[in-house]
Amino acid sequence: MTRRLLAASLTLSLTAPALAGGAAAPAGAQVQxxxxxxxxxALKEAGYRVTMNPTEADGEPSMTIVSGEHKISVWLSGCKNNVCSRVTASTSWDYSDQDDALDTEVVNDWNGNYYTQAYIYEGAYYLDSTMPVRGGYTKATLKAWMTDYLEDVKSFEGELPES
Incomplete structure (x- = not known):
């Protein structure tokens, strides 16, 4: 009797994931x-125009994404044995010829309400986002991260002073 209960319990626990979400993983759910x-x-497959930048011998890999009129710098960091732990996207708006246009209140307001990080550096506004990829990622998650980041880029740009 105990063996039958154990066998039935084991069969039920092994089939529960299939009942809950199906036997096959959704598209883009495989860990990369x-x-x-x-x-x-993965970024190219998601429809972005991406180019890998030349890497210096002791530098981390980087790439550039062009989306509409925005040029996004993407850095990979924490890379060991060709496997990285983070991917960071960054966009900037140059105001170096209008130093009086740099407004820390815009940055502080943004940082209090969004997950992307805004800051001012050397006469420009920057907007960054970092996604942990240590242990792998799914294509769907990477695409969603970039989609959300580009939405924030458009929103942040709307908050900046007229140039």
Missing amino acids: PATPAALLS
């Missing part, structure tokens, strides 16, 4: 390795 090549491929 966090290598520069895999990240580049």
Whole structure:
């Protein structure tokens, strides 16, 4: 009797995930390795125009994404043995010819309400977002992160002073 209960319990626990979400994982749900090549491929597959930048011998890999009129710098960091732990997207708006246009209140208000990080550096506004990829990522998550980041880029740009 105990063996039958154990067997029935084991069968039920093994089939529960299939009942809850189906036997097959949804498209884009497979965990990808966090290598520069895999990240580049996933971003291209998501429909972005991406180019890998030349890497210096002791530097971290980086790439550039062009989306509409925005040029996004993407850095991979914490890379060891060609596997990275973070991917960071960054966009900037140059106000170096209008130093009086730099307003820390815009940045402080933004940082109090959004997950992306805004800051002022050397005459420009910047907006950054970092996604942890240590242990892998899914293509769907990477695409959603970039979509959300680009939405924030458009919103942040709308908050900046007229140039």
